[in-house]
Amino acid sequence: MLTSIQNPLVQKFRRLQNAKERRETQLFLLEGTHLIQEACAVNYPLMTVCYTSKWEEHHPELRSIVLENCDRVELVSDEVIKSIATTVNPDGIVAIAPRLAQKKPPIPAKLTIVLSTIQDPGNLGTIIRTAAAAGADGLWVSQDSVDLDNPKVLRASAGQWFRLAMGVSDNLHELVTSYQQQGVQIVSTTSHTQTSYWDVNLTKPTLILLGNEGAGLSDDLAALADLQVKIPMETGVESLNVATAAALMLYEVRRQRS
Structure with a gap:
């Protein structure tokens, strides 16, 4: 011993x-x-x-x-x-x-989630868990996000870390554009629109683009979105936790497709 x-x-x-x-x-x-x-x-x-x-x-x-x-x-x-x-x-x-060369998310794909500059390992682990549960084809994170194999990420994923295709990108702009060129619609969330996330067609191949917990998406990434949608909230509530926003979006996709 x-x-x-x-x-x-x-x-x-x-x-x-x-x-x-x-x-x-x-x-x-x-x-x-x-x-x-x-x-x-x-x-x-x-x-x-x-x-x-x-x-x-x-x-x-x-x-x-x-x-x-x-x-x-x-x-x-x-x-x-x-x-x-x-x-x-x-x-x-x-x-x-x-650390193995993990299976990368396919391009194109029916449902992909892309995360920019996610810093909280609990958020990332929860999104991994939710993406796997909702049937996403894979998840990408930017290179400046928390490590995929951070111990807290692994624990928060509740074991789904091993079951979801994941990748790290050093250029999200090129990555998202490559999906777009393959016919995948890019959807991002914003408060500056009147279109709710349940009012758009998510049955077609979709990439959900989410940003940093505090700053949100950068302007150049937000500009790539084919659709910008809002998650309706009561007056005085500025935003939702990014893991919660991801769960709502992923399960609206699942609901529409079922």
Whole structure:
């Protein structure tokens, strides 16, 4: 059993809590039973897994699967798990996984969501979860958004991170234009229109374009939209959380198409 937080392996886990380290090593952390289950369900490779004896006792079947699919497995103390986890009360298992070339969203596609400069990992994870649930073909984020494999993004996605095609773009203008040229309509939200989001035709191939939590979409991206729609709100309410706006838009698409 590993008991020292000074152990080189433990230090490796701890360093991966840092975004720069994850980018340089092309590795990231998976934390918690549910994420490990989802990773195993889609055969996502795990390099190293650390778990406690209590976790091992409560999850014998998953432990067997992990042993079959992981390069290295270590039994560790509660103190070690707490030091390598990013949550206050970890449930007893943390893994290192490789950053793989994720399946990119198709161009064109029936339903795609594109996010510009999203900063809150909880928002991004929630949008990933919702996009998967609503049947989106994929999701793109701008390069200056929070990392897709940020631990909070992974947790907020509730495991759907492994099931949705996702990509990072260093030029959203070119990306959105490429969808447009393939016949996909571009829809963005704004308060400066009288057209509600439920009053437009979303049954045709659609790309939903959403911007930063505070600043919204840049003018050059907003100008690409074929349709600008509003989400009706009571007087005095300026805006909705971007994850909420994404959910409303995605499920209006699903409603119209069903």
